[in-house]
Amino acid sequence: MAEIILDKVTKRYPDGALAVSEADIQIADGEFIILVGPSGCGKSTMLNMIAGLEDISSGELRIDGQRVNEKAPKDRDIAMVFQSYALYPHMSVRENMAFPLRLAKVDDATVKSKVDEAAKILDLTQHLERKPANLSGGQRQRVAMGRAIVRNPKAFLMDEPLSNLDAKLRVQMRTSVSKLQKQLATTTVYVTHDQTEAMTLGDRVVVLRGGLVQQVGSPQFLYDNPANLFVAGFIGSPAMNFLPGTLENGQLSTGLGTLALSDRVRTLAEEAKAPREVIAGVRPEHFEDAKLMDESAKAGGTTFTATVDVLESMGSDKFAYFTVEGETATSQELAELAADSGSTETGDSGAQLVTRLSAASTAVEGQPADVWFDADKVQLFDPSSGKNLTYAG
Amino acid sequence: MAVIGGSTTGRKARWTFVDIAVVAYALIPVLWTMSLSFKTAEAQTDKNFFPSEWTFDNYKAIFTTDQFVRALVNSIGIALIATLIAVVLGTMAAYAIARLDFPGKQALVGVSLLIAMFPQVSLVSPLFEMERQLGLFDTWPGLILPYITFALPLAIYTLSAFFREIPWELEKAAKMDGATPAQAFRRVIAPLAAPGVFTTAILVFIFCWNDFLFAISLTSTEASRTVPAALAFFTGASQFEAPVGSISAAAVVITIPIIVFVLFFQRRIVAGLTSGAVKG
Incomplete structure (x- = not known):
């Protein structure tokens, strides 16, 4: 001892x-x-x-x-x-x-x-x-x-x-x-x-x-x-999704559309003097099939529509994979993580988005689906330093 | 089952033929010597492979002469002492070479290789002069010392290969378990290196046992003359008779310790002793 x-x-x-x-x-x-x-x-x-x-x-x-x-x-x-x-x-x-x-x-x-x-x-x-x-x-x-x-x-x-x-x-x-x-x-x-x-x-x-x-x-x-x-990408499986985004007047524009940040996130980002260009990180479980949610629950987030590339049903959940058009989030830390996991060779165009949907989701492979995600759970990172701009510790 | 180059039986037959040819090539001179040793003096030149009349006279003769018995004692003593010292020194040196990074390591390895390559015959005259000056001529140490010198590179090379096979982590584990470096070596590394040590011991012993050059040059009397040298001084019953029978018998006798040595240690050279140490 x-x-x-x-x-x-x-x-x-x-x-x-x-x-x-x-x-x-x-x-x-x-x-x-x-x-x-x-x-x-x-x-x-x-x-x-x-x-x-x-x-x-x-x-x-x-x-x-x-x-x-x-x-x-x-x-x-x-x-x-x-x-x-x-x-x-x-x-x-x-x-x-x-x-x-x-x-x-x-x-x-x-x-x-x-x-x-x-x-x-x-x-x-x-x-x-x-x-x-x-x-x-x-x-x-x-x-x-x-x-x-x-x-x-x-x-x-x-x-x-x-x-x-x-x-x-x-x-x-x-x-x-x-x-x-x-x-x-x-x-x-x-x-x-x-x-x-x-x-x-x-x-x-x-x-x-x-x-x-x-x-x-x-x-x-x-x-x-x-x-x-680095920590965000390393901890968690499947890993957190990273998307390049632009921050303007409390609005975040990414390949998934524009969303209004929650007050909590916006305050944190302002305190951290967030730059205009950021990397937005969303964990797969913070997505949900929009069809399964009532309007009041959807209020705190944004819904986007995209075609399901691959759908993996785990029984308890469904993992839906989407391709987000546009730039991939780039930073030295992400490149290191990708090299470590060997995912540099996959050669997909656009950013891959992994979402964990409820098992009741009716999403079908190859068909468009409406997916909602929680604006309050979005984390913002500085692309140059990698620092979490919404760190609440 | 597909076999490259013909059917299995044909392949087997070819290999059997090759094996027999190799074994015969190696063993016929040995068997011929044995045959000569069992022949009577008159039958030595009868050109028969099998003696027409078997006799142990040659063996009795060599063991009744003090010359051979004395040489046998010298051979066994000198070879064993030289082997022991060379293996102990070689083990320590090889362990250091395999495990440590010390200044001059490459030079040490290079010099020991140089010694192994050095033609022994060119050293005989200087050694003869030096040993006479130092009073080592015609003594046991006078042969043991050069044997160690020439056996050490061999010992270091074989042993360091064995030490390299032993996982480094075992030693780290021993350290973590509370062992001093000496304890780690004695209780973990040495038992695992045992097969290598025995193999090296056999090789060094055979080298010392078989040596003729130093034995004939650095000895003059029965005090230190080993068997290979003593054989040259055998005399026949009369000066017109070659001592072929006695020499053959002595040659057979000195082969026996080698065979015993190899068989004795072979049981200890257990392959795969380190299996199961790491991973699986």
């Missing part, structure tokens, strides 16, 4: 590359914190610095109020779960889990009871005498977790622990990791590139981009109030 504080922690490689730049993060005792970002954003480097596997170039790392910059990993009392699990292949599951205790010179009886206890929690009791090579991916993952929990460390560090599992198992393990963390109430730092894991697991999420902390906050807060375009 411990509080971990990163105070302007920076990692600069000898070749001058900056991996992490002045990260300031306070991790409370027992908190489950997620470091998330696209590959190369410095999240693993940050984790390795907390672990002690990489030196800290400048800044200070404190665990329980004590500076640990110069401490070797073994003296930090932190356990780590690796992406590859890093199980010792020549040892049985029991020996793997007992290894940290043996190194700590714990007596045999205690080792046995602690390993048995951990095995019970992780449902590994019947596999204790097997070698890692004879285990399935999920079992190996659990052994790696077991090795981390046996010695009650001050904190757990997890480096994409679920990314080698298949999709179904990943969802199961995600729940068990979450349960385990609640049960043990040990401070946990979890690295992932998967925004779903970030949203579902953490008490708080740290979004990183190019070594810079973009935003820290609870998953819901990040979702509702992204600090900039």
